[in-house]
Amino acid sequence: MSLPPGFLDELRNRLSLGQVVGRKVMWDVRKSNQGKGDLWAPCPFHQEKTASFHVDDRKGFYYCFGCHAKGDAISFVRETENVDFMDAVKILAGEAGMPMPERDPQAQQKADRNAQLVEVMEQALQFFRLQLKTGAGAEARDYLSGRGLKEDALERWEIGFAPPGWSHLWAHLTGKGIAKDLIIDAGLAKTSDKGKEPYDTFRHRIMFPIRDGRGRCIAFGGRAMDPEDNAKYLNSPETPLFDKSRSLFNIRKAREAVGKGHDLIVAEGYMDVIALSEAGFEGAVAPLGTAITEHQLDMLWRIGPEPKIMLDGDTAGRRAADRLIPLAVERLRGGNSLYFVELPDGQDPDDYLKAHGSNVLRSFIDEKANPLVVQLWTTELNRRPWGTPEQKADLDKRWRALVGKIPDPDVKRYYEQAIKEYRWEKFRPDNYAPPFKGKYHKPRDTATPEAKASLLAGAVDEAKLFLLTDRLIAAIALTNPNVSLGFRDGLERFEVVDPTARTVIDSIIGLSEQLSPDELRAEVEAAVGKGATDRLLEDRMISIQPCVRKKLPADVVLHELTYNIAVVSARRSALNETIEAEEDLGDFPSQVIDNRLIAATRALDDALKGGKDDQTQYAVSDSGARMKKDELSAFEDLLNQIGFAKKGLPPKS
Structure with missing residues (x-):
């Protein structure tokens, strides 16, 4: 049945989304502002204790910061009442006092x-x-x-x-x-x-x-x-x-289970779904004898933002993953992705459950589930040999062609960055015998005592530097909830590498601003684990930081958060630019490469200033950018190690 133009707009105008949602939730009166239509409640789509479900009554949209459910009044009724689009429109039209338009006689006959x-x-x-x-x-x-x-x-x-x-x-x-x-x-x-x-x-x-x-x-x-x-x-x-391309086995029960907090798991057949559900994995579904279609993928993302694709441990299961990757890539957007769980050779979920039980399978899923970006990289890496320069170039073309199809520019940028990091880890000279046969010399220790005492300059190895800074930022956010909850946007945009820090920051972002520091700590510990938070805050390099060990004014804490985020982000950008510049030396004029490196180091210089007046002693780097003397020595050591290692040469001494 088709609706006349303007009918849905009129329906939305007559309804208050707050009233529609209010039938299903209990508003958080401390956090909500009824007069401005700014409403918060625990999410009706997943189990939670805090109010992360937001309704903007004036704009007519809702969004959950926990499970990322979003939509308008029609989608809310569809999901909570388990009805299709037209039935949801009928329900809302009855509430709004709007008569439904007359049915097309042919449509009525078909129905x-x-x-x-x-x-x-x-x-x-x-x-x-x-x-x-x-x-x-x-x-x-x-x-x-x-x-x-x-x-x-x-x-x-x-x-x-x-x-x-x-x-x-x-x-x-x-x-x-x-x-x-x-x-x-x-x-x-x-x-x-x-x-x-x-x-x-x-x-x-x-x-x-x-x-x-x-x-x-x-x-x-x-x-x-x-x-x-x-x-x-x-x-x-x-x-x-x-229509089997638009249907999933067990979709109704799985949708209800996912709304209660169960994982959405996609298996291959009826018996797999039944075995999983009977073992407690109630959010299991299966396509109907075909590879997952674009319509089925859209259905999955409407149920849960990150379905876990559980593949049989055989050739057919791996082929199914290969077919799904390009389909998913073309539809990726922020908040939606996939995880892949490949069972051991020759086993399906039913076999694995009988051999090991549900607890072992749950642990296996938690430990072995690969995000889509990792699955894409490993699939293309293993598709063909990659030992020669020509084969590496072919690999680069294949993954770039896939990533280039991602419609969301932000997601595309993060995919490109992640795969370049995987590529560097796989092909860096440490993984094979370098052309230079002599001994490597330890880099000269040019850092000043002041620079050695700095958390950022003290860790010369770039991986340790990034991870340590991530953990410091997470620790500051955890011990200063009044500041971190007001800085949600900045924390959300920050790209975190360290997994513990990522989980801590994600947990904080989804919490209520009304929590005390002790309540926030308890909520984060419930999500991350008390042992993880204890290890984070007891780390020797982190526990000595003033913003972690004692109460400081909010503006000081905010400055430390923004400063550390800016510095580590700029360092990563400078390092990535250096690596890419070396890869592009044969494709671009040297002046272009020089300008890129100068821009990257200037951005790092600006971040290191931290917004303060330029009163520090500066030196000029080889690229032409000014940098603090103490930071320049550490940064040069870092680039020296990376750049010369890539060329198979000993670092400068």
Whole structure:
């Protein structure tokens, strides 16, 4: 059914999103400002104690800083009431006192026909479930029992059995007076090309009903009992109810489970989903016999922002990942991504659960799930050999072509930066014998005593420097909640490398501004683990920092946060620019390379000033940029190590 122009705009104008959402949540009166339409509450889509769900009543949009759910009144009703778009519009139109426009007669006729097909499918489901309990279903019951499914599980999943023979279901349904064309249009029977009566689509198979997001039975999946059958699994054909490219097995139950805090897991088949759900992974779904389509991927992202793709540990599972990566890359945007979990060779989720149990699988998922960016890099790295310069160039072209398809410019930039870091780690000279055969000399220690005492200049190794600064920023944010919660935007934009620091900062960003320091510490410890926060704050290099060990004025703390973020970000940019400049030496004029390096070091110089008057003793670097003398010595050592190591030469002494 199509709606007339302006109908939805009028509907949104008549409604208050705050009133619509207010039926499902309890507003946080301390944090909300009713007069300005600025409303906060615990999120109705995931379990939480704090108010991270924000409603802007004037603009008519909501957003959760915890699970990233977002939308307007229509999407809110769709998700909370489990209805489709038109049903949500009907509900809201009734509340707003707006009559629904007249239906198109053809659309009404189609809807009535679909309702009849749904009824036929329910009749077939009851037939299959009854057949499983008869003598003809004994073999199927034994098989299911061997797979660990007890009677209560068979009832929960409505599993049935299609007996051997050509027309058992056909005879049953026609005997109930159901029109023959309805049985055929529902995909339950096929016409004979020999002029005989239509015959059953499913024969001698265990039957799994496939329900849509509204809970309607729209199709079946059948598992063959005959080992000689050419098709081990068979789905219903395409029908007015069923489009397998737009359907997912167990979508309705999984959506409810994900809303309660369960992970969204994508497995390969019915039995995998059932095994996962029965073991406590209730947010499991599966595509229906095909690779994941763009429509299914969009459905997954509407349920959860970061689904975990659980692949069988075989060649087919790896091929499925290869096909999904470019599809996902073309649709990436901030907040949505994928994780990939590849099980050990030859195992599927059901096998792994039986061998190890649910707790081990949960730990395996937590430890082994690769984010999409890592999966993309490793897939392209392993696709072809990469030993020669020509093969490395081919690898670069392939990953750049993929990343170039990311529509979100911010996501694209972070992907490019991450893969360049993976590339540097993989191909840096330490990983193979360098051309220079002599001994490496220890770099000359040119840093002044003042520079050695500096947290930033004391760590010459750039990786340790970045990680240590990340942890310092996280520690300052953790011990100064009044400042860090007011600096959410800056913390969100800061690119964190250290995993503990990232988890701490992410946890802080999603918390209420009303928490005391002790309450905030408790909330972060619940998310990260008390041991992790203790190790962070007891680190010798961090615990001595004034902003961590004692109470300082808010403006001082804010300055330290912004200064450290600016410095480490500028250092990373300068280092990346140096590496890229060396890679591009053959492609660009030397003047262009020089200008890029000068710009990068000037940005680092500005960050090191920290917004203060330029009263410090400065020196001029080789690039022409001014830098503090104490910082310049450490920075030159850093670039000296990196630049000469890349060329296979000993560092300057």
